Amino acid sequence: MKIDLNADLGEGFGPWKMGDDEALLDVITSANIACGYHAGDPVIMDRTVRSAARRGIDIGAHVGFPDLMGFGRRQIHADPEELSRYVLYQLGALSAIAKVAGARVAHLSFHGALGNMSAVDYALAAPMVQAVAAFDPDIVICATTDTQIEVAAKECGLRVANAFLADRAYEDDGTLVSRKKPGAVIKSAEAVLARVEQLIIDGSVTSIDGKRLTIDVQQILVHGDTPGAVDLAKAVRQTIETHRGQVARLSSILTN
Template identity: 65%
Template structure:
């Protein structure tokens, strides 16, 4: 089994740091880099890209709402045509920094509230996916299963990779459970590891109601700001290798 191991990185701002990016870059195969809207800034973006390049790690743009105070997790009611320009802006920022560093952007994903809203609303998802295609039709969109983002990507003809969020609960339709609901974020390391093993061995995940749901994934995502993220990443990497799995970047899977 070939699978990508992915993490959200570059989520500090100015002198403030979040997560253990350098340690995670020794474990993962691709990284989502915050592009300055929900987190990150040009200096942090450049540093993250160069660290990734030195380790042969692919980078992708992690785009969100312009909401540094809320870490991009607060919903914003903005016309989709305007939000699509926010997407272009962030893609361009990371692509420019990557080019200057001698690296390139291979994928992208929608962060936080923006991703959740687009996942549930095709009228929002389509213009955002179209903006990605117009910027670079070779980019891969990382997305959770059963979303309107997938449907928009299929219509527009953009490649997408299904991502399993190891520390987030799923509902019976395969969508992420809102963070407002108890149990939506799984903080117990053993429980997260068991979910990964179940996915690798059985191809399914247990939903928040206890139902087993078959899902096909290309990537396992770890949140870099989760306490114990580095040790958890090492454990998950070991679990993949224990079933003779290979950890490879997204560009080689889709």
């Protein structure tokens, strides 16, 4: 089994640092880089892109609501066409920085509330995904399985990479448990690794209510802003390799 080990990076702002991006870049194979709306700024974006490019790591745009104060985790009810321009703005900014650095944006994922809302609402997902396809039809859309984002991406002819969020609980329908609910974020490293092991062995995850869900994924995500993220990423990688899995860049997995 080949799988991409991914993390959200570049989530500081100005002098404020969030997570140890440099250390994570030595462990992961692809990065979702904040584009200045929920976190990040041009300097951080440039630094993170260049650090990833030096290591041959796939670069992705992590787009969210314009909500620095709430880290993109608060819902904003905007017109879907307006939201599509938010996505283009962020994707365009990161793509320009990547181009100058001799790299390119290979994939895109939706952050926080924007991702959760569009996962269950086709009317929100479709215009945003269509904007991505119009900008670059070769960009891969990363999303959890069986979402409206995935439906919209396939309709646009975009490739989709299904992501497993190792430290987030799942509902019985495969959607993420709201962060407002107890147990939504799995804080025990042992529990996270057990979930990764289950995924690698039989391709399933157990929902918060105990239902076993079969999922086909190409990517495992570790949140870079959580305490102990570097050690957890190392342990996740070791767990994958212990069970004869191979950690590889997302672009190489989808090509083969």
